[in-house]
Amino acid sequence: MREITCRLLIIGSGPGGYVCALRAGQLGIDTVLVEEARLGGTCLTVGCIPSKALIHAADEFHRTRHPGPGVRITGASFDLPEAMAWKDGIVDQLSSGVGTLLRKAKVRLIHGRADLRDGKTAVVAGDDPVTIRCETLVIATGSEPATLPALPFGGDILSSTEALALTEVPARLAVVGGGYIGLELGMAYAKLGSTVTVVETAPRILPAWDADLTTPLMSALDRLGVRVLTGSLAQGFSGGALSVLKDGAEDRVGADKVLVTVGRRPRSTAAGIAGLGLATDGPFLRIDGACRTSMTGVYAIGDVTGEPMLAHRAMAQGEMVAELVAGHARTWDHRAMPAVCFTDPEIVSVGLLPDQAAARGPVKVASFPFGVNGRALTENRFEGFVRVVADGDGREILGIQAVGSGVSELAGEFSLALEMGATLADIAATIHAHPTRGEVLHEASLRALGRTLHL
Numbered sequence: 023m024r025e026i027t028c029r030l031l032i033i034g035s036g037p038g039g040y041v042c043a044l045r046a047g048q049l050g051i052d053t054v055l056v057e058e059a060r061l062g063g064t065c066l067t068v069g070c071i072p073s074k075a076l077i078h079a080a081d082e083f084h085r086t087r088h089p090g091p092g093v094r095i096t097g098a099s100f101d102l103p104e105a106m107a108w109k110d111g112i113v114d115q116l117s118s119g120v121g122t123l124l125r126k127a128k129v130r131l132i133h134g135r136a137d138l139r140d141g142k143t144a145v146v147a148g149d150d151p152v153t154i155r156c157e158t159l160v161i162a163t164g165s166e167p168a169t170l171p172a173l174p175f176g177g178d179i180l181s182s183t184e185a186l187a188l189t190e191v192p193a194r195l196a197v198v199g200g201g202y203i204g205l206e207l208g209m210a211y212a213k214l215g216s217t218v219t220v221v222e223t224a225p226r227i228l229p230a231w232d233a234d235l236t237t238p239l240m241s242a243l244d245r246l247g248v249r250v251l252t253g254s255l256a257q258g259f260s261g262g263a264l265s266v267l268k269d270g271a272e273d274r275v276g277a278d279k280v281l282v283t284v285g286r287r288p289r290s291t292a293a294g295i296a297g298l299g300l301a302t303d304g305p306f307l308r309i310d311g312a313c314r315t316s317m318t319g320v321y322a323i324g325d326v327t328g329e330p331m332l333a334h335r336a337m338a339q340g341e342m343v344a345e346l347v348a349g350h351a352r353t354w355d356h357r358a359m360p361a362v363c364f365t366d367p368e369i370v371s372v373g374l375l376p377d378q379a380a381a382r383g384p385v386k387v388a389s390f391p392f393g394v395n396g397r398a399l400t401e402n403r404f405e406g407f408v409r410v411v412a413d414g415d416g417r418e419i420l421g422i423q424a425v426g427s428g429v430s431e432l433a434g435e436f437s438l439a440l441e442m443g444a445t446l447a448d449i450a451a452t453i454h455a456h457p458t459r460g461e462v463l464h465e466a467s468l469r470a471l472g473r474t475l476h477l
C-alpha cells in the first residue's frame with residue numbers, strides 16, 4: 023500500500039473541511055483532504071445550495087400564479103425536471119469550483135473513504151489504497167438525516183436528499199418535523215402545487231425561536247393552504263396515509279410522499295472515529311473554543327461538533343483551525359453567528375433573543391414594522407419587522423432579529439453590528455440608503471432610543 027505523509031489531514035470536504043483546506047493551503051501548510059463523495063459536502067451538494075435553488079424556482083412560479091399589481095399571466099406551468107436540471111448545474115459548477123480552488127491552494131485531494139487507525143493515521147481503501155500519516159488531524163465528517171424508526175427512509179418516505187431530486191411535484195406531501203428543512207422545502211412544494219401538511223411534535227413550529235418571529239410565517243403558511251399540526255406525533259405511513267397522534271386521538275393525513283426532517287445526526291462514530299475514544303457531548307464530538315478535541319493534535323469542526331449545524335459556522339471554524347495550525351493566535355465570536363430560515367417570509371436571528379437577554383439583566387427591546395417602510399410597500403411585501411435587543415442603557419446591542427421578505431440579506435449587517443460591539447447610537451448614526459429594507463433596522467434602533475421618526 024502506498025504511504026504518504028502530510029502536516030495536516032482533513033477528513034471531509036463540506037464547508038468546514040474545504041474552507042479549512044483552502045486556508046491551510048494559503049498559509050503554506052502541507053495539506054491532504056480526503057472526500058468519499060462530491061466536493062462541497064452536504065451544504066453544496068444536497069443542502070443549502072440545491073434547496074435555495076428549488077425555493078427560488080418555486081417562488082418564481084408562485085409569483086406567476088399570484089402576480090403583482092397590473093400584471094396578468096395566463097397559462098403558467100412548471101417543469102420540475104427542467105428546474106432540477108438547472109439546480110444540478112449550479113451544484114456541478116460550485117462543486118468543480120471547489121476542486122479548482124483546492125488545486126490552486128496546492129491541497130492534495132484523495133478521493134475515497136478515510137478510515138482512521140489512530141489520531142495521526144488514516145487508510146483510504148479502493149483501487150489505489152493509501153495510508154496517510156499526519157501531524158495534525160481535522161475531523162470534518164458532517165452529518166446525515168436523522169431517522170425515525172416508524173418512518174424508515176425508502177420508497178415514498180423521503181429525506182431532504184430525495185426531496186431535492188423529485189421528478190414530479192407530489193399531489194399530497196406530508197412533512198414530519200416543522201424545523202428549518204421541513205418548512206423551507208414544505209413551503210417550496212406548496213408553492214409548486216402540493217397539498218402540504220406539516221406534523222410537528224413541539225407546541226410551535228421552529229420551537230427554538232420566539233412566537234413573535236414565527237407568527238408571520240404561520241400566517242403565510244395558512245395563506246398557502248399548508249396545514250400545520252403541532253403537538254403531534256407521526257406514527258407510521260401506510261395505504262397512502264400518515265397516521266398522526268394528536269391529543270390522544272389518531273388522525274390520518276393523506277399523503278403521496280412523506281418528507282422526514284426531524285434533525286440531523288453527526289457522523290461521529292464511523293470512519294474509525296469511535297476507535298479514537300474522543301470525549302463526546304451526546305452524539306457530537308466535544309470541542310473547546312479552539313475546536314480541539316480531547317486528543318492532542320486532533321481538531322473537529324462543523325456539524326460533527328454540534329449545534330447550530332450551519333454551513334457558516336463550519337466555515338468559520340475551518341478557517342480558524344487552519345490559522346491555529348499555522349501558529350496564529352485566533353478565536354471566533356460565537357455571539358455574532360447568524361441563523362437564517364429561508365422560508366417566505368424569511369427569519370433571521372443574530373445574538374440573543376429578548377428572553378435570553380432579559381435573563382442576564384435589564385434590556386431594551388424595540389421593533390419596527392416593514393408595514394411603514396417605503397421599499398417594502400413598493401415591493402408589495404410588507405409583513406414582519408426588525409427587532410433590536412440591547413442592554414439596559416443601550417450601550418451594547420445584544421441581539422437583532424427580523425422576519426420579512428428578503429431579510430436574509432440583512433443578516434450580514436446584523437452580524438457586523440454584534441461583531442463590532444455596536445451601540446444603538448452607532449446604528450442610529452449610520453446612514454441607511456433610502457428606500458431600502460435596512461432602514462427598518464435604523465428605525466428600530468431610533469425607537470429603542472425613544473426617538474423614532476417614522477412611527
Ligand SMILES: Cc1cc2nc3c(=O)[nH]c(=O)nc-3n(C[C@H](O)[C@H](O)[C@H](O)COP(=O)(O)OP(=O)(O)OC[C@H]3O[C@@H](n4cnc5c(N)ncnc54)[C@H](O)[C@@H]3O)c2cc1C
Binds near residue numbers: 064070324325332
Ligand atoms: C436540505 C438542507 C438545507 C440546508 N440549508 C442550509 C442553509 O441554508 N444554511 C446553512 O448554514 N446550513 C444549511 N444546511 C446545513 C449545512 O448543510 C451543514 O451545516 C453543513 O453542510 C455542515 O458542514 P460540514 O463541513 O460540517 O459537513 P458536511 O457538509 O456534512 O460535509 C461532510 C463531508 O465529509 C465527507 N465524509 C464523511 N465521512 C467521510 C470519510 N470517512 N471519508 C471521507 N469523507 C467523508 C462527506 O461525504 C461530506 O462530503 C442545510 C442542510 C440541509 C440538509
Ligand SMILES: NC(=O)c1ccc[n+]([C@@H]2O[C@H](COP(=O)([O-])OP(=O)(O)OC[C@H]3O[C@@H](n4cnc5c(N)ncnc54)[C@H](O)[C@@H]3O)[C@@H](O)[C@H]2O)c1
Binds near residue numbers: 170254
Ligand atoms: N436555513 C438554514 O440555515 C438551514 C436550512 C436547512 C437545514 N439547516 C440545518 O440542518 C439541520 C437539520 O434540519 P431539520 O429541519 O431536519 O432539523 P431542525 O432541528 O431544524 O427541525 C426538526 C424539527 O423536527 C421536530 N421533531 C423532532 N422529532 C419529531 C417527530 N418525531 N415528529 C415530528 N416532529 C419532530 C423538532 O421539534 C424540530 O422542530 C438544522 O438544525 C439546521 O442546523 C439549516
